[in-house]
Amino acid sequence: MSKATQVPVRRAGHTDLESTRRTPAPPAGDLIDSPRFPVQAKVELGNPVQRKNLHHAMTTIRAKRTKVAAELDNWEDLRLAGEAIKNRTLRHLDQYLVQLEESLTAAGTTVHWARDAQEANAIIVGLVNEALGDAEGDAREVVKVKSMATQEIDMNEALEEAGIAAWETDLAELIVQLGHDRPSHILVPAIHRNRSEVREIFLEEMGRYGRPAPEGLDTEPANLAGAARLHLREKFLRAKVAISGANFAVAETGTLVVVESEGNGRMCLTLAETLISVVGIEKVLPTVEDLEVFLQLLPRSSTGERMNPYTSLWTGPTAGDGPQTMHVVLIDNGRTKVLSDPKGREALRCIRCSACINVCPVYEKVGGHAYGSVYPGPIGSVLTPQLRGVTSPVDASLPYASTLCGACFDVCPVRIPLPDLLVHMRHKVVEGKKAKAEADGLKGLLHPHAEPAIMKATAQVLSSPKLWAAATAAGSLGGKALKGRVAKFGPLPWPLSKWTNARDVPIPPTESFRAWYARTHHEDGSLK
Amino acid sequence: MTITSPTTQGRPAAGAAGAGKTVALFSTCANDVMFPQAPMATTQLLERLGCRVVFPKKQTCCGQPLVNTGYYDETVPIVRNFAETFAEYDYVVAPSGSCVGAVRHQHQMLADHAGDAGLRRVVDGVVARTYDISEFLIDVLGVEDVGAYFPHVVTYHPTCHSMRVAHVGDRPMRLLQAVRGITIRDLPDADRCCGFGGTFSLKNPDVSVAMAADKARNVASTGAEYLVAGDNLCLLNISGVLRRQHSGILPIHIAEVLASTEEAS
Numbered sequence: 001m002s003k004a005t006q007v008p009v010r011r012a013g014h015t016d017l018e019s020t021r022r023t024p025a026p027p028a029g030d031l032i033d034s035p036r037f038p039v040q041a042k043v044e045l046g047n048p049v050q051r052k053n054l055h056h057a058m059t060t061i062r063a064k065r066t067k068v069a070a071e072l073d074n075w076e077d078l079r080l081a082g083e084a085i086k087n088r089t090l091r092h093l094d095q096y097l098v099q100l101e102e103s104l105t106a107a108g109t110t111v112h113w114a115r116d117a118q119e120a121n122a123i124i125v126g127l128v129n130e131a132l133g134d135a136e137g138d139a140r141e142v143v144k145v146k147s148m149a150t151q152e153i154d155m156n157e158a159l160e161e162a163g164i165a166a167w168e169t170d171l172a173e174l175i176v177q178l179g180h181d182r183p184s185h186i187l188v189p190a191i192h193r194n195r196s197e198v199r200e201i202f203l204e205e206m207g208r209y210g211r212p213a214p215e216g217l218d219t220e221p222a223n224l225a226g227a228a229r230l231h232l233r234e235k236f237l238r239a240k241v242a243i244s245g246a247n248f249a250v251a252e253t254g255t256l257v258v259v260e261s262e263g264n265g266r267m268c269l270t271l272a273e274t275l276i277s278v279v280g281i282e283k284v285l286p287t288v289e290d291l292e293v294f295l296q297l298l299p300r301s302s303t304g305e306r307m308n309p310y311t312s313l314w315t316g317p318t319a320g321d322g323p324q325t326m327h328v329v330l331i332d333n334g335r336t337k338v339l340s341d342p343k344g345r346e347a348l349r350c351i352r353c354s355a356c357i358n359v360c361p362v363y364e365k366v367g368g369h370a371y372g373s374v375y376p377g378p379i380g381s382v383l384t385p386q387l388r389g390v391t392s393p394v395d396a397s398l399p400y401a402s403t404l405c406g407a408c409f410d411v412c413p414v415r416i417p418l419p420d421l422l423v424h425m426r427h428k429v430v431e432g433k434k435a436k437a438e439a440d441g442l443k444g445l446l447h448p449h450a451e452p453a454i455m456k457a458t459a460q461v462l463s464s465p466k467l468w469a470a471a472t473a474a475g476s477l478g479g480k481a482l483k484g485r486v487a488k489f490g491p492l493p494w495p496l497s498k499w500t501n502a503r504d505v506p507i508p509p510t511e512s513f514r515a516w517y518a519r520t521h522h523e524d525g526s527l528k
Numbered sequence: 529m530t531i532t533s534p535t536t537q538g539r540p541a542a543g544a545a546g547a548g549k550t551v552a553l554f555s556t557c558a559n560d561v562m563f564p565q566a567p568m569a570t571t572q573l574l575e576r577l578g579c580r581v582v583f584p585k586k587q588t589c590c591g592q593p594l595v596n597t598g599y600y601d602e603t604v605p606i607v608r609n610f611a612e613t614f615a616e617y618d619y620v621v622a623p624s625g626s627c628v629g630a631v632r633h634q635h636q637m638l639a640d641h642a643g644d645a646g647l648r649r650v651v652d653g654v655v656a657r658t659y660d661i662s663e664f665l666i667d668v669l670g671v672e673d674v675g676a677y678f679p680h681v682v683t684y685h686p687t688c689h690s691m692r693v694a695h696v697g698d699r700p701m702r703l704l705q706a707v708r709g710i711t712i713r714d715l716p717d718a719d720r721c722c723g724f725g726g727t728f729s730l731k732n733p734d735v736s737v738a739m740a741a742d743k744a745r746n747v748a749s750t751g752a753e754y755l756v757a758g759d760n761l762c763l764l765n766i767s768g769v770l771r772r773q774h775s776g777i778l779p780i781h782i783a784e785v786l787a788s789t790e791e792a793s
């Protein structure tokens with residue numbers, strides 16, 4: 001690959017803070033302030049390396065999933081079971097959460113409840129400070145198991161502000177963290193990077209935050225993984241506190257489950273003295289038996305593997321073995337709001353497998369950064385605007401970041417009707433727009449509230465047989481006027497230019513269908 | 529209009545399959561104005577198979593462009609008009625998997641959104657009797673060989689909504705395979721979306737074009753003369769790129785292929 005086409009390593013925005021920071025600074029700004037999807041999508045489309053990386057990776061992972069899902073003759077039954085178990089759990093979530101708290105407590109784990117990100121981070125910082133005691137310098141650190149919940153609450157930055165370094169230990173998360181970057185995928189966060197970029201990041205950054213990459217590091221995957229192993233081992237062996245998420249939390253027993261591929265998660269889960277698990281309240285499952293369904297659905301849907309490589313289950317501390325102090329922080333952070341919407345709540349079944357993302361043709365073109373959200377792709381487009389609301393420009397644009405092609409529903413292991421939810425969220429965005437247009441009065445008739453007015457006018461024509469018949473006649477008049485002059489439309493004015501900039505459009509026909517039918521048929525269908 | 533006489537070709541008689549059946553044709557709004565050839569071909573094909581084809585003039589649109597943009601309240605009167613227009617017919621047939629999918633998948637939800645139990649009852653009835661042309665031919669008339677003749681190389685794009693909303697399955701392909709003279713080339717990545725997505729193509733024009741370009745490249749790689757699909761707006765999207773590239777591959781609706789006969793050609 002030529003140097004010119006390489007993606008520059010994203011640089012920190014907080015350069016003035018850099019000197020006092022413990023960990024690499026991520027890009028500046030909050031995700032919620034990201035540009036609207038179409039704007040950032042255009043930027044991402046202009047990155048040929050990323051497009052190539054994504055196309056290659058997505059094609060491979062899709063094929064693997066298709067193959068292993070097809071191996072099971074009860075795959076559709078498993079999906080139905082996954083849907084049913086999650087629905088039942090969500091329907092009685094209040095009871096299962098109380099049961100989970102009781103079981104966790106009985107197993108020796110301390111349970112904390114957090115309404116939102118701020119509360120969660122305050123609890124976590126407090127727990128880490130307590131665990132670290134008067135430790136100073138490098139020792140003020142935690143190691144992390146890959147976790148979406150901690151990203152959702154931006155925990156790393158909250159810890160950083162409290163002078164605590166949070167080290168990502170998942171290989172891809174490490175690449176993202178060292179690259180001053182943001183994840184672009186929930187399962188393979190550095191999917192937008194290729195090997196030579198990873199090498200560049202390791203060589204440049206590892207030394208600043210711990211053991212440097214070996215000199216002369218090449219782009220062999222095994223060697224890159226080896227460099228990460230050496231860099232991370234230092235941290236695994238030193239850290240007193242580990243922070244994890246959980247894929248499942250079993251109400252009956254108080255068992256937490258982490259499903260991961262590398263074993264780095266298990267290093268965190270077993271080597272630290274204190275383990276803090278940050279768990280979304282929708283992660284609860286009633287019984288251990290329910291895992292039978294999900295431990296089949298999850299690996300086949302996410303990595304395309306029959307069985308997951310490292311599945312850790314633990315039920316409170318065990319004397320003399322592993323972390324002796326365990327905490328669980330159960331976070332709401334918008335989930336009860338989602339639950340209160342009978343349609344929208346279907347998104348809470350999500351087990352974060354990423355199958356919908358991998359199959360999404362829009363995601364494949366633009367990658368995860370276009371979504372301005374911790375969760376990209378179809379699930380992100382329906383979940384994030386529910387968790388955060390549809391008021392920010394990016395959140396209002398996310399439900400429209402899909403062609404509604406439906407490929408996502410077909411692969412979703414818990415049968416979330418993602419296309420329906422996208423439309424449902426569009427409806428919410430529209431309701432918001434209308435309310436705003438009304439509040440703004442006459443001003444609302446102009447851009448950016450023009451859409452409701454256009455749609456209203458269109459609906460009036462389409463619900464009136466008379467107006468529609470007139471419109472079809474006018475359409476073919478246009479066709480007649482143009483007949484013989486041009487064979488196709490080239491560029492048209494805005495907004496149709498959005499279409500014709502890259503596509504030619506044929507001239508309209510000179511006779512509508514209804515005119516032809518009336519000319520050739522009687523109303524009873526007999527030929528004239 | 530040419531009505532093929534199947535007996536003269538020594539083939540099983542498909543001509544009587546539709547005898548005694550009256551079909552209400554839902555042309556779809558886009559076909560009515562922009563692509564009249566598809567509903568014309570549907571009419572001719574069904575008449576050739578013995579059906580009586582009526583065109584209820586009150587029809588307009590299925591409402592999909594509005595509901596998929598999030599405009600529920602505005603779509604309700606369109607749904608009501610559709611239901612009232614087609615309520616009295618046993619068979620409502622459209623040359624569009626996407627519009628049939630919208631009727632099937634969204635009209636009940638919109639009747640419920642309006643809180644109108646009466647409308648919901650009418651909609652329930654109409655939805656159950658609405659078919660894509662490929663479904664009507666195979667499921668109702670029981671024909672796969674419709675007596676068509678199309679001596680060309682084609683490739684078939686299964687449109688997303690025909691596959692994943694209307695669930696037409698392999699019916700279009702079975703119908704195409706029974707066409708005499710036709711050569712069907714496999715389309716690589718056939719099940720990937722072409723990037724049209726209704727208002728998506730206006731709201732996200734850059735991504736839409738990038739997706740259409742992939743589809744166009746795959747279509748061109750087949751060396752086909754015609755790109756066949758069951759939805760004209762997807763064809764418009766893909767062929768718009770093909771045309772811009774002067775590829776020479778022509779878009780054609782499956783109904784037009786099935787309506788073609790030796791006599792007509």
Ligand code: SF4
Nearest residue numbers: 350351353354356412
């Ligand atoms: S929505 Fe379904 S397919 Fe997508 S990540 Fe969640 S569980 Fe997986």
